[in-house]
Each structure stands twice: as C-alpha cells, then as structure tokens.
Amino acid sequence: MKTRWLPLLLASLGTLALLRIAIPPMTVHETPPISSADCRSCHPDVWEEWQSSHHAFAFKNPEVRRLSQNFLNEECLACHAPRGVLSFAPGERVLARESDRGLGVDCLACHAHPKGGVATTNLRPDPRAACAPRTEIRTAAVETCGSCHNQHGTVDQWREAPLELKQESCLSCHMASTFRLHGRKGKNHTFPAAHSLESLKSAVTLALIRETKLGQTGRVIVSLTNSGCGHHFPTDERSRAADLQWRVKTHQEWNAWQHLYRFRDPYRDEADLENTQLPAGDTWQETLEFPAEAVGFEVRLLYRTNPFQSDEEAVEVVRQELAF
Amino acid sequence: MKPWLPLLLLASCAPPDTPETSSWVAGLSLKENLIGSGSEGLPTLTPEQFNEYQAWSGASILGGEIARRPNRKLIELSALLRTSFLLQLVESRQVNLPTKQWAYGWWAKAPHDAGLPRMVLRLRYEKDPTSVILLSQGLLLLKNASGLDAIHHLLADENLANQTRQLAKDSLSYLPNHPGDGASFAQEWQALNDCRQSWVKTQDFGKINSSAEFEAEFWKMAQRFKSQPLRPVDEARFVFRRLGPPAFGLLMKAAKDPNRYVREHTLQTMAWIGEPLGRWLLPQAPFWRAFFKNALRDTLTRTRALAALGGTGMAEASLLIFPYLENGNREVQTAAADALLRSCPENNFQRLSMFLALESRISPEARFSLSLLLQTRPKAPPELDPAEIERRRRWRTQRWSP
Numbered sequence A: 001m002k003t004r005w006l007p008l009l010l011a012s013l014g015t016l017a018l019l020r021i022a023i024p025p026m027t028v029h030e031t032p033p034i035s036s037a038d039c040r041s042c043h044p045d046v047w048e049e050w051q052s053s054h055h056a057f058a059f060k061n062p063e064v065r066r067l068s069q070n071f072l073n074e075e076c077l078a079c080h081a082p083r084g085v086l087s088f089a090p091g092e093r094v095l096a097r098e099s100d101r102g103l104g105v106d107c108l109a110c111h112a113h114p115k116g117g118v119a120t121t122n123l124r125p126d127p128r129a130a131c132a133p134r135t136e137i138r139t140a141a142v143e144t145c146g147s148c149h150n151q152h153g154t155v156d157q158w159r160e161a162p163l164e165l166k167q168e169s170c171l172s173c174h175m176a177s178t179f180r181l182h183g184r185k186g187k188n189h190t191f192p193a194a195h196s197l198e199s200l201k202s203a204v205t206l207a208l209i210r211e212t213k214l215g216q217t218g219r220v221i222v223s224l225t226n227s228g229c230g231h232h233f234p235t236d237e238r239s240r241a242a243d244l245q246w247r248v249k250t251h252q253e254w255n256a257w258q259h260l261y262r263f264r265d266p267y268r269d270e271a272d273l274e275n276t277q278l279p280a281g282d283t284w285q286e287t288l289e290f291p292a293e294a295v296g297f298e299v300r301l302l303y304r305t306n307p308f309q310s311d312e313e314a315v316e317v318v319r320q321e322l323a324f
Numbered sequence B: 001m002k003p004w005l006p007l008l009l010l011a012s013c014a015p016p017d018t019p020e021t022s023s024w025v026a027g028l029s030l031k032e033n034l035i036g037s038g039s040e041g042l043p044t045l046t047p048e049q050f051n052e053y054q055a056w057s058g059a060s061i062l063g064g065e066i067a068r069r070p071n072r073k074l075i076e077l078s079a080l081l082r083t084s085f086l087l088q089l090v091e092s093r094q095v096n097l098p099t100k101q102w103a104y105g106w107w108a109k110a111p112h113d114a115g116l117p118r119m120v121l122r123l124r125y126e127k128d129p130t131s132v133i134l135l136s137q138g139l140l141l142l143k144n145a146s147g148l149d150a151i152h153h154l155l156a157d158e159n160l161a162n163q164t165r166q167l168a169k170d171s172l173s174y175l176p177n178h179p180g181d182g183a184s185f186a187q188e189w190q191a192l193n194d195c196r197q198s199w200v201k202t203q204d205f206g207k208i209n210s211s212a213e214f215e216a217e218f219w220k221m222a223q224r225f226k227s228q229p230l231r232p233v234d235e236a237r238f239v240f241r242r243l244g245p246p247a248f249g250l251l252m253k254a255a256k257d258p259n260r261y262v263r264e265h266t267l268q269t270m271a272w273i274g275e276p277l278g279r280w281l282l283p284q285a286p287f288w289r290a291f292f293k294n295a296l297r298d299t300l301t302r303t304r305a306l307a308a309l310g311g312t313g314m315a316e317a318s319l320l321i322f323p324y325l326e327n328g329n330r331e332v333q334t335a336a337a338d339a340l341l342r343s344c345p346e347n348n349f350q351r352l353s354m355f356l357a358l359e360s361r362i363s364p365e366a367r368f369s370l371s372l373l374l375q376t377r378p379k380a381p382p383e384l385d386p387a388e389i390e391r392r393r394r395w396r397t398q399r400w401s402p
Helices: A002-022 A044-051 A062-067 A074-080 A107-111 A142-149 A154-160 A170-174 A197-203 B004-012 B030-036 B047-062 B065-076 B079-091 B097-109 B113-125 B129-141 B148-155 B162-174 B185-202 B212-226 B230-240 B245-254 B260-273 B275-281 B285-297 B302-311 B317-327 B330-343 B346-358 B364-374 B386-397
Strands: A177-179 A185-187 A204-211 A217-226 A241-250 A258-263 A283-291 A296-304 A315-321
Touching (some): A062 A074, A197 A315, A217 A258, B047 B097, B079 B113, B113 B230, B162 B185, B212 B260, B302 B330
Antiparallel strands (some): A177 A185, A204 A217, A241 A258, A296 A315
C-alpha cells in the first residue's frame, strides 16, 4: 500500500512545484489603506494639516508645472508623486508612482510600509486599527526625507551644519509637535518651510551697522546671518533665490531699490555663476557707501521661488532701516 | 494515509508572491555586459595626446596651406582616436565656437558609430545652429535621424542666417529618400517630413552592423542609470530613446540588470520608445514573450515592465497584461490599464467592460484609461490632472497595432 501511493504523491508534489515556478505569480494581497484618501476618515485633523502643506500641493503646483514643462521632464515626477519611500534603501532616490498622482507627496509616500499596512513611529500601534500600523523608526529618519530632499544637497548641508542649528533631525523644525483633538499629541503635517513667511523670518538675521567716516559719504555694513536654519539658505531647488536690495532716501523721497547680492545655487548650465547659498551659521557682509545728503537708508531681503520672479511676486522676508 | 499529507499538498499551492518577494531571474550586470562586448569602447586620450591633436586642430582651422599637414595627420589617425578627440572637444565647456564647428565638421565627414551615444547627447545641449546641423549630418550617415527635428526647426526659422540656412538645406541630400539632384525645395521639404514621420514609427533607416565599440559605449552610457542624482539618468534616457534598433536588443539585456534603478530606467526608456520597439519586436514573438514574462515577475519594477509592454502597442501584448489588471494591486492595476490603453485590441473590450463593472476601487487614472478604450469621449474624473488626461488621450490616438 505504502509503496503504491508514495511515488504518486511525490510526483504530484513535483508537478505542483514546477507549476509554481512556471506560472508567473501575480496576485498581491493588499493591506488597507490602498490609497491615501482612505486615511482621511480616521485622521481628519492630520489630513487637514497635510492638505494645507506643499506636500499636498506638490503635483498641482503651477510653478512646478512651469519649471518641469508640465512634467514633460518626467524625472521631476519621482519626488512630486513618489512611491512609498520606505520601499527604497535609506537615502536612495525614490521613484514615481502610477496612481493618485494628484495627491502629490501623500500619506503613503512616507507611511506605506513595504510589508503592507502603514508605518508609524508610534511604539505601541493599535493592533485593531484598519490600516494595520507597524512601528517603523525609519519613518522619521533624516534619510527618509533625503530620498527627495537630498537631490539638491539639503541633507548633506544639514550634516555639515553647526550642532546648535541642526538639532535632532528634519522633523525638529519641519514637523514640530502639536496637540490635536482630545489632547492627542502628534507631529504637525503642514511642513512649514520656504513657503512659510514665519519660517523664512526665523532662518536669517539682517543687520545694518553705520560707520562714521570723514568726508562726504556715509558707510554702512550690511550683514546677513544664517542664524536659524539647519542647512544652507536658500536650499533645495536650484530655482530658489534670496536677494538683498538697498535704497536711500533723499529730499523726502525714497529712490529705487538697487540690487546688492543674490544667494542661490545656480542651474548646472549657468556655468558663469557661483554657488552663493549661505551655509548654516555663516555670515555674509558688505560695506556700502551712500551720499551725504541721504536722510534715510534701508535694506530688504526678497525670497523668490524662481530666479525670474519679479520683485512684486517675491516675498519680502525682512526689511531694516538705518536710524539717522 | 497520514493526516499531514493533505496539508502538505495544500501548502505547495500556497498563495502567490507578496510585494517583498520576486521570482524574477536577473541577467548579467552592466559591467559583465561591457566585458562581454569585447571592447573597451572609445579610447581615453592622455593629456599629451589631447594637446598634440589640439595643436593640429588649431592649424587645421586656419585653413589653406598651413592646414594641409595637420589635416592629413587627422585623416591618418584611427577612427576611434579621432572620434574620441572630437567628442572631448565638443563636450568641453571651454571650447570656442570655431573649434566646435570644426570638430562637428569632421564628425559630419567621417562619423564612427562608437561616437553615436555621446554625439546624440550633444543634441540635448548644443545651441549653435551650425554645430547642430553638422552633428545631425554625421548622425544621418550612421542612419540615425535624431537630428532631423532640429534641422526642420532651423529651416522653419525665418531669422536664420543665409549661410546657415544653406547648410541646413544641403543636409537634406543626406536623407535616405532624397528625391535626387535638381529636386525643388518643396520636394526636399516633403522628403524631410516623410523621414521624420517614418523615424517616429520605426527609428529604422536600414540595417547597420554595429561595432563592438558602439556596444561598449552603450554599456558605459547605461552606467548613468545607477546614478542617484537625476541628471545623468535623464541623459542616458535621452540618448537611448534615440539610438534606434542598434540599441533595442541591448536595452533588453540592461532590463535584466541586478540593479533595481538600471532595470527601472531601462524599462521606462523602452516604454518611451514605444512603437518603434513594438515594430522591431513583432516578428520575434517567442523572444519578447519570454522577456516580458520574466520582467513581469519582478515585483520591484513590474509597473515599468507593464508600461514597456503596453508601449510596444502590440495587440498580443494585452494577453500578458490582463492578469495584472485583474489581480494586481492599485499601482499595478493602474500601470496595466495604461498599458492596455496603448495595446488592447477591440476583441478584448468586453473583458474590460466586465472588469470595470465589477471593480469599484481602481485608481482614477486606471478608470479613465479603460473608459477611453470603451467610450468615444468619456468624462474625465475630476481628480485627474489635465496633463494626465491629455497624455492618455494621446496614447489612445497613437495606437498602431490593428
């Protein structure tokens, strides 16, 4: 009896094993959420925060559209509609996803766990939650942000920054702790950065020091210090520029603004330009002379998200007037 | 019968792979392929060699009697050394305009296919009209029409200098379908447009036997796919999209590279090539079926493999794609729907209708792609971006397979 069915069984097993190799496996059992839109019902407050962020705006941002020729430059898609970053090795470049691109850098971009379900930094995730949360410390790691934000060297700049400015990680400045409904503590998902005037203001310090000089002209030392930024100022996209401008007041009227200095990492084909970003903790300064008849002198810092923006479109970060 | 035996049998029918596993089989790495090409590609010039050749070029540019000797030396130089020197000149940011035009002039007279990848890349960066025309002439001699759009653009520019216009007109005699001596400009213009159209569909202007050096240069260029900064990746994609059939087989080898980024970007490039690749693959059914069956097993790059397969536009491709639409996750379903939009023949539309009727949770992208196949003017989902809608409408009209 034993000898009759054993070869049959072994043959069946062998056939099944061969079939398993020959037929391409294709079904993937998904753990919810399958789209970031699913996150909204349980986390409406986080969803609202994220919706006001530039992560949510990443794919639809008209300025990005213009600079990427409406994503004809498909390489831009990788960071503006990325797959889950945790499915890549730490710090490695992320790749573009196929679906729900309109959601930009969505919940799953940072929270999709490679093994299914969502990744959280919570050490005791609720096992009953529909999204099957798993603790994954990497979610909050610098390298995770670096998959996109080191394309232009921001994370490398942060590594070189003075300790007092770099703080613990990207989250220290860009995802501060917040309290939501019922006193629940969490991380703010609005990601304040260059698009927030408050963040820009906290990044730099503008100072004017008047020097007395014999003769007909006045002298002023203008300085800008990267005093609150854990990376260069400005950083990330090469399109970003910060311009210092100055003007004098004579006979009760302010003259036109004059260009003083541009802080920017130029595009690769702008071979004649130098990188003039202001590293964390560094100070730039220049001495200016102005006519003796001046009755007023002021300097302002304009921030542009692209170098061709007019003064009217740019954001005025800070303006300082010299006391006469 | 032992009670555990049925359990063992069931275990052997275990569910298919999960996202972190893959039954895909890797091929040779880029380095191994480079060694396998039997060549090291274009030689790297020593500084002494470069300086010597540069002195010749300086005298050659002056023309007249003084140019005779250096020109002869350049002619006597091996084609590979000369091509390497010309490339080094035109790739330099410091080169002045006369030297650059001189270098492209030599390329136009005696191009070697080992220079193809890097010369095609010059099309992306070269701004000087004369240089672009000469560069395109050399490419045409190697049966590569990537520069024709630039020539078309220049001829349509009313402000182009007369001398440059004449040079652009002269290049039309390089067209494989040139109507012959004495043809009117209207006839030549028509020939140019026919060629451009044909290139878009086939990228094939006749068989050429690629050299081992060309293959080696291909593998060297493919190294850029490993780059973490995106610029080198984008450069390689730009080039490989324009190399035509000499690169198709090599791309399919690169798509088996053990490096995930190399596979991803190679398959993406194949998807962008689209129709010419499909026309090239169509007569080689066993080859492409085996290739894509293997590529689709790779869970990491499955969406890109689907895009490459759909991009070929071959009706038969849809048979391989359907299971991924019906059983894939959201990403895979979207890629499969887009691939079907580019390839699915009408006799499979009923299967699509049934799928759409039963499946409610597919992405807006996938739903719109499938609707485009089944309806003449479907309403686009509000969450879809206009550019995404436009791209899919374009795919719908670009289908070539019956």
